[in-house]
Every structure is written in structure tokens, then in C-alpha cells.
Amino acid sequence: MKASQFFVSTLKEAPADAEVTSHKLMTRAGMIKKLGAGIYNYMPMGLRVIRKVENIVREEMNRAGAVELTMPVVQPAELWEESGRFSKMGPELLRLKDRHDRDFVMQPTSEEAITDIARQELRSYKQLPKNFYQIQTKFRDERRPRFGIMRGREFTMKDAYSFDRDQAAAKASYDVMRVAYRAIFDRFGLKYRAVAADSGAIGGDLSEEFQVIADTGEDALIYSTGSDYAANIELAEAVALIAARGAAKEALTKTPTPGKSTCADVATLLGLPLDRTVKSLVLATDELDDKGDVKKTTVWLLLLRGDHDMNEVKVGKIAGLKDGFRFATVGEIEDHFGCKPGYLGPIGLKKPVKVVSDRTVANMSDFVVGANELDFHLTGANWGRDFPEPDAVADIRNVVAGDPSPDGQGVLAIDRGIEVGHVFYLGTKYSKSMNATFLDETGKPQPFEMGCYGIGVTRIAAAAIEQNNDARGIIWPVALAPFTVVICPIGYDRNAEVKAAADKLHDELAAVGVDVMLDDRGERPGAMFADWELIGIPVRVVISDRGLKEGQLEVQGRREEKASTVALPDIVADVRARLAA
């Protein structure tokens, strides 16, 4: 491809609304162009990247036995009413009406449509397992779209759905996708982690996120330094940091801590390490009557070590808190603790509360808690002696780096990541609500066991950039680069030998299947090099009059600080070797 036949457009400045590197660089490199909030044109340079992502995904999905189809972007609301999502989903589901005032949605995913296909098409157990996928435009009406195509409203997603006869078969289909996803992400050439994720009410080890590692990622990825344990922060198990509770040694003592309402402040004031303090979090659960009015409210006290943070997903798994909880109001707190927040603790309560202790706190002794009195804390607090054993002991905190790995091998470390893929066992959620069944060997209708498997196609491009960039611009992995080699001739428009050599090298590389770009725009070398460094082409070959006379050209990898000189006859082989590396 020659630049004059393509469309190269770079900007010196990033748009004012670009907050993250990928948004800035994709815009500056002429890959995307904003049309509206969270809605982007994919310019020719960017579209080439998207197509490369799509092709890798498509090849590996096909290889894994999945079959491609497409479902409409605009879908009738009736289907979404069957699953219940039409009313349950928030405003991120874009609802619209056609000219006849009928309700439709723009698909954010396609569980309903594929389940509708399955219930019509997959009639017998003999047709199972089946995995259908599409690479299709999706819409999610984000409240605050931002970060360019990282969190846009209109985007491209690959979504696959497996249909199986029972849980064991569904697990096998799930495992095929887990393996295929590894093949896909390996081919992208990105550093990534597959981490176990919360599988909601279903339980079991059947939810995994694929995260591209990047310092700018929003998600915390937990992994063990001593094993292949990996999970997201919602799921990563926090073990007790103290093996067994020690005997009480200190007397319970009330200490003034005026104005010190955080564990950190109290520890500093008292000259104690933060891990000797225990924080009190107060939640509430409401029991409703038939009319939906609150019949009864239960107040919960959660105890966490001062240096730990509560994990809401874990708390939501505790008996009594599963159906939803909220933070208690100040009124409820004063009513039960006789004190405002900041000085709360488990000792001397006005009214009974349910106490849940984190695993570590349950094994602590001689610790510091609030005195349930403004500007006072208690030191030397001990379970049993000073207050009752907890109603429940559970893992309710986020892990922190250095925690022991829950599998007993190594300690936990934390990466930042960008979620770009998710494999998930759905069970019969959709097949039961939409009455999607097949006939088993005995002729009895059975609901499908389903799995769903997503990859954010357009998001991959942004994540790749967050992971791979420098001050000069993007650094594409070879597999995703819009072009893998750029030929930069010096004086293409005025030096016949340079032009002939550039054209010849272009044709030679194209002939062996290299995605080569020849910059025939006649730009000055500095501007030309800067453009292609910004765009992030992996390999650059400079063709200059001097180089041709000396019989060797400058070849430079995008990550290299200096160019290598390569003899003319070896250029094609050298370039190919770099691309294969």
C-alpha cells in the first residue's frame, strides 16, 4: 500500500477531552475520530487494526468449532421482556421505538436473540453441543462515556454462546473456550492475565476474565508468585494473616483520641502499628412486607483490620446479606452504638447487632477498637473476654500484595489490567426464562445449559496501546499493527533511484505477504519518521540516496533506539525475521 492511495492523517495535539493515553494516541494517529459522545468513526488506519483483531478472533473461534452468524443490532423488546432484562436493565440499555411505536432495543449483548434461535433450531440432544458467535456492533448507553473507544457507547464485540445438554457438557464447552481465548490472546502479542472472576449465584470455577496488563488499567489482577493462582480482586480469597488467636495480655483501656476518627490517625497517635487496629463498618438490611414497606431492619457490624478494605462482593455472599444490604444511616448507628461514626466498636452496644468478623480480625488479640464514645478508643480489646464471639467469621476484605496465596504456594502480587474478554457459565438462566428446551434421549424437554463468551474487539485496540506506547507514540505488536513495515524513502518525489528502490522493496515485501506501507507523500524525513512512530509501525526501512550508494539501508524496530544497517540484498529477509521474532 502506498500512502497516497491510503489515508494518513496525524495530529500534533490530542483533543482536549482525551484523558487516557490510548484515546490521545489513537486520535493523534488518525485511527479514530469522534462523531459524538462515546461514538467514533474508525478511520482507515484504525479500521485496519480492528480488522486484524477480528480476523484473529474469527480464526480461533472457528478452529474451536464455534459457528459464526450475526444477530440484528436492533432487536424487538418482546424478547427482552421474556428474559426480564427489558425492565431490569438500567438506562445503559438503549430503548427505542419504531414508526409504529413498537419497542426495540439496541443489543448490548445477544443472549435473548441467540436463545430464541436455539429454542427453534436446536431441537434434539443430537444437535448438541453447539456454539454460535457473532462479531457485531453493540451499543451500551454509558452515563459518562470516556476514554475514547475504551468505554465508548457504540463498539464491536465478539459474543459467543454455547448450548449443552447438561452441566458436565457445558463445562466441557466452557473449557474449549478457555483454551481458545488463550490462543487468541497469545496471538495478539499482548501481555495478559486470565483471572478467575466471581460467577455470581452459580458458584463454581466457571467465570474467568481476560485482562490486558497495563499500569493504567482500572482493574486489580491478583496472582500468586508461586503458582498459577490468579483472580480478580472481587474473587481473590484473603486468608487469615494470623494462624491462631493469641491469649489476651493487655487490659481493656479507654484512651482519649480526640478528633482521630480513622484507624491510621489513632495508630499514629497511640504509636501503634496500623495492623493492631480494627475498623468497624455498619451495614443494614431491610425486610419488606407484601406492600414493599420495611417490616424489620437488621444492623450489622463488620470488623476489619485497620489496614484492610471491605470487599462488597464477598460481603454479599454472607448469609443474611445475600439479598442486598446498605450502609446504615447515622441515625441507625447512633441508635445501636450510642455514638457517631468514627469511634465505633463491638463493646458496649445499646442494641443488639449482628457481628461479622474478617478472618484475620477473628484471630487478633489485644487490639484497638472505637469506644462507642465520641473522641475515645479502647486498647487491649479481646474477643470473648470483652465482647462476644462474632456471629460469623468470613473473608470480607480485599487481598493486598504480600498476602499468602490461598492455594498455599507463594504470596499474592497485584497487576493493573483492562478487561477485554470474559468467559462465563450461564447455566439455565436464559433457557428457563425463555422456555428454550431440547428433547433428551427419552423425548423429554430439557432446558439448555448455556455459556457466554465475550471479547471487546474495539477495546482490544485501546488496551494494546495502553500497554505498548512511549513518548513518540504507539508501539503495535506485529499481529495488530495496521501495517507491519513502513518504507520511508528520502526524496521519493525527486530522486529516481530512491523511488525505484522504494517501489521495488514495497513490491518484494508485498509479494511475500508483508503488510507494507510505502510513504510516497514526499514529507520531510523528520515529519515522516514522527508520523510512523506515532502510528506505531513495528519496522521502518529508510531508503536514502547515500544508503543506496553504500549498498545498505537503515532498518529500525519501533522499540529500538538506533537503526541497524542492513545490506541491500538482505533487507527482505531481515524485515521478515524481525516480524517473526
Place this chain on the structure above:
Amino acid sequence: MKASQFFVSTLKEAPADAEVTSHKLMTRAGMIKKLGAGIYNYMPMGLRVIRKVENIVREEMNRAGAVELTMPVVQPAELWEESGRFSKMGPELLRLKDRHDRDFVMQPTSEEAITDIARQELRSYKQLPKNFYQIQTKFRDERRPRFGIMRGREFTMKDAYSFDRDQAAAKASYDVMRVAYRAIFDRFGLKYRAVAADSGAIGGDLSEEFQVIADTGEDALIYSTGSDYAANIELAEAVALIAARGAAKEALTKTPTPGKSTCADVATLLGLPLDRTVKSLVLATDELDDKGDVKKTTVWLLLLRGDHDMNEVKVGKIAGLKDGFRFATVGEIEDHFGCKPGYLGPIGLKKPVKVVSDRTVANMSDFVVGANELDFHLTGANWGRDFPEPDAVADIRNVVAGDPSPDGQGVLAIDRGIEVGHVFYLGTKYSKSMNATFLDETGKPQPFEMGCYGIGVTRIAAAAIEQNNDARGIIWPVALAPFTVVICPIGYDRNAEVKAAADKLHDELAAVGVDVMLDDRGERPGAMFADWELIGIPVRVVISDRGLKEGQLEVQGRREEKASTVALPDIVADVRARLAA
């Protein structure tokens, strides 16, 4: 590909709402599946056809120097207000609101979005010409979607837009697309016609439709048997069928024609040929005042030969009728003609009307017209002698088969066609309304001269079927077939030799790039053959135990009535020769 790894699903019966062959066959062959009115899933078998169409379009567009990008499906209404289309377009433009109650549209085409890109990106004449295209989901909220994907609401279209510095350059870009479209349609392997189409107010020869020929087509395609003249019925020029007006020979005579209100009935009653009669059509135009109220109404009498039909597009080009016209009301007719419709004519009017004569009628003599009196006609009517010469003579009728070609070579014939492509010179309609300019050599801003070029990607599949089918099903041209060869083994699941031979042939054909399908489902031969004939695979190879023993297999083209026997070693070559033919 093996059937067990793909998804083959056929139906004996077409859905009740399927009116046309392509809709019936695509549904029965498992290519599309309705999700809602005018909204379809593309099932795996159908999607393969769509991808083949897309790839041919993409390759030829790239070859013609156009550059691919994509514009969002959902577009902000602001842009559409700039062009005026947001208010001008009817309800076929699907309008929607996001969570913040902002207006959006789903793109039916993308003139606004591409013009917005051009005005930002194409700043200098040096960047021109440029042609951008996308292959993207479109939505048109048809009042009555029907005919399957022939006239669906959600569909895929390739739309290209050229940007040029002046009309001459725009014409050159237009011509590049005309040539590219011929290359695309040639590659589809469909019989098609490129016909000149009306270019609206712009004039000139810069609008051409690409029509797939099919008896079921909605459009009439006019072409000359003696030249390459071709146009759609709206544009095809109708010449005067009488070279010069003959002298009056008959006396004007009032004749009773009770109850005979059509030319055909009158001609039969009077024992005259239909081409001796002249029909009267009465139109009206309204002049409005500043408030939009009717200030003045003009009544028009159009005279056409009894066997000819009015062409509204041509009428709309006559001075005085360009800004819109309507059929006159019965009241207006009675007021001007003193008679109800059915017996109208140019003689003896009550009030003045503007008379427009078709070219042929202007040269007629001694003809029959209505007497402006209920149940009476006049014979022997003659221009000048009996009523004044017309205010205008114009081509206002549809051509009919057998008319002389307007270029003087041969006569006109008519095919039926399905419009699947359109190339069109837009001029500065969008660039002026959206203030999209580039700087010319003198640094002065100039509006872009634009062209637009569409291909109905999904519609191509339906049109191909309308053209190519028989009682057994679809007959795909090789270029569009989901698979080009199907191997039908008899007893794949129980005969090891058959299985081995089938697998071997599959692998050999796949290795040389043939899109081969091996039916390993174990269906009975009759059902298996019927499935693939319905689906329309161009070549079938049957692998049977007997065939293997005899060393020759049955190979049959989809259009052939009988199979040929081909020696085993020659199968691959034979199949490839059939596909290349």
C-alpha cells in the same frame, strides 16, 4: 468444512409471510431467520454468502483506490439538522433518544457523517480526489417491510463517497466508480444491467443504477436492441411515434359512448385501434402565499395516447410542474371541463387550462377524445382546427417495448430488474449545506464536489436467488455460493472406505482453496441431496461404495439434470474446471 462442525438447517415449508422466491428459499435453506418485521438473523449458511459479497466489493473498491473506514450506526441528530435531512426525511429515518434525551438517528446512509469527516480532514486541494467507503449496518424504517432481506429494515450496505475539487474531477471519480461497479457485478456472476437513472435537478449523465435482472424484479429496465442505450423507466426517453402530423381528414363528430370511460372501452365500442384514442389526465398546481395558504391554483390537461402511461418523473420536469403537482379534484375538473372524469378532452373547456401534449399525441390527427359531456366522445379531433395547439409538447410517457431507441439505433426492449447498486453525482448539496470546504491553489475555500455510490450487500444475495433458482431451490453462482462443492458420502457413518475417501477428497479440495463442504451428518441420500440442492451448492460429488469399487464417482453441477461419472484420480481437476467455468 464438515457439516457436523457447521450448522445446516433446512425446512420443508416456507414461512407463511414469505411472498417472494428469495425469501422462501433463504428461509427454507437456513440462511436467514426472522427476528422481527424486516429484521433478520443471518444464520451461518447465509452469513457466508454475505461475506463473499462483501469481499468482492471490498477488493474491487480497494483496487479502484477507495479507502475503507466505518461510521457509527447511531449518529447525533445535530449533523442531520445541518444537512436538513433530520426534519425533511420521513419516518423511514429511525430517530431515537439517548439516556440524556439527546436526539440521534440510525444511519440509512452516511452523507452527513462523511461530509463532517471531509470538512475536518481534507483541508487542501492536494488531498483530492479522495473516495471513502464503508460496509456497514444500515436501518431504514420501512412502513411495510417485506420480501425477506430484499426490503428489510436493518441491512448491510456498502456506501462510498467521493470528494473532488471541481465538476470535471468529480466526473472522473464517478467514472472510476462506474468501471469498478462493472468489475464488481461481473465478479458476482449475475446477469445485470447498468441503466441510466434520473439525476434529479442536477442534470447530466451522472446517475446510473445497477440492476440484477430477474422476472420478479420491481423495476423496468429499458435497453436498446441495437445499441448500448439503457435507462430505467423513469428516465428512458420516449420519442414521437409519428414523425409529422398528418392533415385532418375526418370531421369532428360527437359519438355516444355510454358507460365507456376508458380509452380501451371506447376503442372497442367504436371498432378503432387503441392508438387512435387520446386520454386526458388532469393535474393541478398550487401557488402559496407567505402563510402557506393557496393563493392560486392552475389546472393542467395532459394528453397521452390511449395505450400510453404517464411518467410522473418526466412530468415533474416540465416548466410550471417542477415544484410539485397533484391530481386535480373532481370539483376542479367539473369546474374546468363541465364534466366528470372519464369523458374529458381538450375541446369545449369551461375555463382555461394549461395543455401539455405528449410528443406522439402532438403529431396525431383524426383521433378520439372525450367530449367533456357524460357518455360522449368526439372522433376526428384535430389540433388547430378543433382546439388550440398545446402550451407545451414534452416526453411525458413511459416507453413501451418496441419504441424506437432514442439514439436512433434499434428498438427498445424491457427487462425486469432488482436495483442493487447506484452511482450518483451529488454535486455540492451536502458540502454547501454543511459548509465543507477545502482550500484551492489560491487559498480560497471551495465546496467539495461529491459523488455517492451504494451497493446493497444483503440485497445482492436475495437478488441472486430471484435470478437463479428452480423447483429444487437456489442455484448460486460460484462466486457467491456459501460452499462451492459438496461431498455427499453414502454411508459415511458405517462404511470406512467411503469415510476415508470422503475425508481425503475434502482435504484435497480444501488444500487447493476450494470452499468444500463434506456432509458427514449420516442423512439418507435423498434427504441429503435435497438439502444441498435447496441450499444451492454449485457442484456435488457423491461418494458411494459402488463408485469407489468401480473407480469413478458421480459429479453433478447444480444446473445439470444428470450426473457425470468421473474417474477417481480426475475428481479434483474436474471439480476445479467446473468451478472455473
